Amino acid sequence: MTTSFALRRATSKDLAAMAEADGRAFGVHYTDSDLQEIESVLDPDRFWLAVDTDDAIVGVTGAFDLHVTVPGGAVLPMPGVTWVSVALTHRRRGVLRALLTEQHREFVEQGHALCGLTASEGAIYGRFGYGPTTANRSVEIDRRRAVLRADLPDTGGVRQAGTEEVRELAPELHRRWAAGVPGAVHRGPAQWTPQLADHEHRRGGATALFHLVHPDGYASYRRLHSERAAVVTEVVATTAQAHRELWRALLAMDLVETVRCRALALDDPLPLLLTDPRQVRTTGLHDGMWTRALDVPALLSARRYGIEIDAVLDVGDPFLDRGGRFRLRGGPDGATCEPTTAPADVRVDATALGPLVLGGQRTRPLAGAGLLTADDPALLHRIDLAFLTDRLPVHGTEF
Ligand SMILES: CC(C)(COP(=O)(O)OP(=O)(O)OC[C@H]1O[C@@H](n2cnc3c(N)ncnc32)[C@H](O)[C@@H]1OP(=O)(O)O)[C@@H](O)C(=O)NCCC(=O)NCCS
Incomplete structure (x- = not known):
């Protein structure tokens, strides 16, 4: 089947229709406040649209201007490809290929060394030169049986903090963390805003975020009361001590039977902190960021x-x-x-x-x-x- 479509750059006037197209592709109904947030973080100039003969949007691709740490500590600008979707009515007719060709031609013109993305499906991006670069595992911890080794001194330093305080403290802690970790994506306002906005439709039925802070790190988690579980959304630690003490606090949650984390690095030392490493049970392995030169x-x-x-x-x-x-x-x-x-x-x-x-x-x-x-x-x-x-x-x- 042939389909006629044209490519053009987005403008701020397209944002509402782009959000609608994105919501349809990913099964989300964006609210007015979501839209306001989208308007505050997206730069329409970094988005390409495929439009039909009536100028209706049938495909979108965009990029965030990110930075990434490479081994040795250099930090490179990295367009982060995002908001990729094609209308149900126009799939498998080359719309995505056309959009990515135009977008990547522009990345090259702008002199970028690499670009990255996180993929909804594993079969899409290899043909465009991307390979899976980071990986995470999902873990479930039986909290009552997960005991830190007795020889590890409790050096304290962890306290609970509200979202407003975390908004102040976390960016600097995250910057320090990202500087020392290969592959780490540095967060700008476009990443912090949704992170801390903590939208209800992204909570999976759990509570809003709770936070723990330490002079060298922080952790965020939710409680999922129906399952007597806590869901750890991130642990950012710039020292082994901060990592250990944040996990000590996370595992001290009485009334919680299971602690879950979806994003544990494959070489995270957590299992080795415990008297029984097997208590950190892997329930899934996922690719994270894909990159291409x-x-x-x-x-x-x-x-x-x-x-x-x-x-x-x-x-x-x-x-x-x-x-x-x-x-x-x-x-x-x-x-x-x-x-x-x-x-x-x-x-x-x-x-x-x-x-x-x-x-x-x-x-x-x-x-x-x-x-x-x-x-x-x-x-x-x-x-x-x-x-x-x-x-x-x-x-x-x-x-
Ligand atoms: C993924 C998606 C954007 C593909 O758009 P599309 O316009 O149908 O893709 P194209 O027709 O341009 O296909 C380009 C190539 O990718 C392949 N491809 C596209 N989607 C694929 C998929 N989901 N799985 C495997 N291969 C896929 C096509 O076969 C084609 O291969 P070829 O050019 O090497 O022959 C579209 O299916 C979509 O919107 N899906 C839902 C949202 C989503 O998952 N977005 C990706 C976010 S990371």
Whole structure:
């Protein structure tokens, strides 16, 4: 079937219709106050629309101007693709492909090194060069049986705080946290506003947020009385001590049988704090942020490497044609990366590059999946050690 549609940039006049289109795609009826919030955080200039012959919206894609920490501590601007939807009446006719082509062409023109998104479905974005980069697990903790090890001193420092106080304290704590975590998305007003607005339709029947603060972190949770449960929405800690004391407080909730958390990093030390690590029961594994390189030399030279590495990478990028051969020379103190005509040592699929650079995938699974190949197994091992990060990346913010 052929469908005629045109692409154009959104304006502030489109916001209400965009919200309606988004609500239809994701099954949400936005209220007037949601709309006010949307107007305050969305920049229509960062949105592309597909419209039919009557200028009715049949597809949307947008971006938030985010920043992300890369291994070694550099912070790069990163468009965060968001609000992607196509009308039910226009699906599978190339509307999304057309929108993403235009949007990514613009990201390249603007000189971005990478872009990211969080995906509603896993099968959509690989074809556009994105690969799953961060991961979370959902856990359930039997609160009464989850006991912190006796050798861990209770150093205190945690107190309950109201949302207004958290509004003051959390941005600086989050900034400190994000500076030290690969893959961490730095929050601006467009991320903090919905986070703290705590809309009822996003609470899943649970209470509004409660908060705990510590000089080096904070945690937020809800109570789900019908299930005698507490749902931890985030624990942001810049020190191991803050992490431990926040969890000590979260596990001290009498009247709560189960503590749930949907976003525990795969290498979070929580299980190891307990006398019985098995009490942190994994109930689900999810991919988090997906990334793709837009400027390979800029991205590869922005990070630091675990060991000295000198290799020619051949990046395949059918969607954007931003691949080619690049010589990476890097180490713990810095890196350079330049286009080259030298023969390739390693071939990397676009979908593997973002995850590899941010430390979210190691070479063995990528090689096993045919997404990264090298003739010399010793070089693969060196690449692995060079790209390895001391902690797994965490994005920490949905967008
Ligand atoms: C996902 C969505 C935006 C796709 O829009 P669309 O206009 O139908 O997509 P297109 O026709 O441009 O398809 C582009 C390609 O992606 C594929 N594709 C699209 N949606 C897909 C899906 N849900 N699962 C698997 N593949 C999908 C198409 O087969 C096509 O492949 P090809 O170009 O390689 O042949 C649309 O189905 C939608 O609005 N879904 C509900 C909201 C949603 O999930 N949005 C994504 C938020 S992250």
